[in-house]
Amino acid sequence: MQLVLDTHGLQLTKKGGVFEVIGEKSKREISPAKLSSIAVTATVILHSDAVVLAIKNQIPILFFDRIGKVRARLWSPYFESLATLRRQQVRFAESVEGGNWMVDVFMLKAEGQVQSLRFLASKVAGQKPVLDSVIGLIKQQSRQFEKYREQMPEEMRNQMMGTEGAIARVYWQGLGAALPRQYAFNKRTRQPAEDVFNAALNYLYGMLYSVVEGGIFAAGLDPYLGILHVDEYRKPTLSYDLIEPFRPWIDQLLVLECLEKRLQTTFFTRNQHGLFLNKEGKAFIIPLFNNFLRSTRTYFDRESTVKNHIYFLAHLLAQRIRGTV
Incomplete structure (x- = not known):
């Protein structure tokens, strides 16, 4: 599944070995094993420990503009899973x-x-x-x-x-x-x-x-x-x-x-x-x-x-x- 961060002010951090998404009124935890990618479509806060967790699990982080065009990507320098899928x-x-x-x-x-x-x-x-x-x-x-x-x-x-x-x-x-x-x-x-x-x-x-x-x-x-x-x-x-x-x-x-x-x-x-x-x-x-x-x-x-x-x-x-x- 894709984790879509589409709400202004959301925070993505790491808690133990999982991601934690922190909103204004709620929190939720997501296992890296469940994610294929992370899509950022709003102004959010990405903690460095969450970025490292994504890289270790070969989960690309994609940044989109207001009409849905990919503007940047963060991903691991190791492409085994991506190359296999291609x-x-x-x-x-x-x-x-x-x-x-x-x-x-x-x-x-x-x-x-x-x-x-x-x-x-x-x-x-x-x-x-x-x-x-x-x-x-x-x-x-x-x-x-x-x-x-x-x-x-x-x-x-x-x-x-x-x-x-x-x-x-x-x-x-x-x-x-x-x-x-x-x-x-x-x-x-x-x-x-x-x-x-x-x-x-x-x-x-x-x-x-x-x-x-x-x-x-x-x-x-x-x-x-x-x-x-x-x-x-x-x-x-x-x-x-x-x-x-x-x-x-x-x-x-x-x-x-x-x-x-x-x-x-x-x-x-x-x-x-x-x-x-x-x-x-x-x-x-x-x-x-x-x-x-x-x-x-x-x-x-x-x-x-x-x-x-x-x-x-x-x-x-x-x-x-x-x-x-």
Whole structure:
């Protein structure tokens, strides 16, 4: 598990042979044997004896900025366990089990897309029949993912991405048409965006990538070694894989802002390349995203913050890699 220090003023010290986390009103002890990493996301106090305990147990301490990007790491100069996990990750990425993991990831994404559309249908009068039809199509198409199980990633990569793309087209057409008129769109557009919804979504996804990458680092994995997405020079391709189940969470967040009409046209500037968030828009979107990360929800029968769920899924992947190769 990852120990996340995300409250201003927390202290991390050593008590006997365990870590002690001291808060304003509480204390708790954690065995080093239970930790894979320590993530620091707020201004906290790290006692040197706790740092030494982490180093002795090969537990990296990672420091994150406000949008979840890793800025620094403290770790042991001895990399045996980390190197072993990286070797296991390479084998996993080229194995049948790696392909099965990607099937699970896209099934989770499809479930999230269904939940986003159900949320939208519950909020917009008259859209439920149309959105129910879209939900039915997504469920039908997502069943195709199961036929890719027990295949090597290179054998099913193109077919799986084709299935995911077909689902995405149906999803975005349904979602875009059901939004209030000032936010409606016909298709997903990236760089550049052609409408305010996609411009805001692009920026939110960009921040989400940083958080996912941080979770991958915290789990001891290499974010540049993807499974489904092909390796690209200096691109964190595993982040491209692991982000997929969490995209619909961002979609639903932005849908709510549109339904409440809090997303303003003044947040965007158009130039010859397309539509982009301006300074006013970033001042709105960044706090929205940070509050989203701190919000709680139930996922895998665990109630925790969104950020902790992201880290937990990265941790589950690391466990799967250790246990299957």
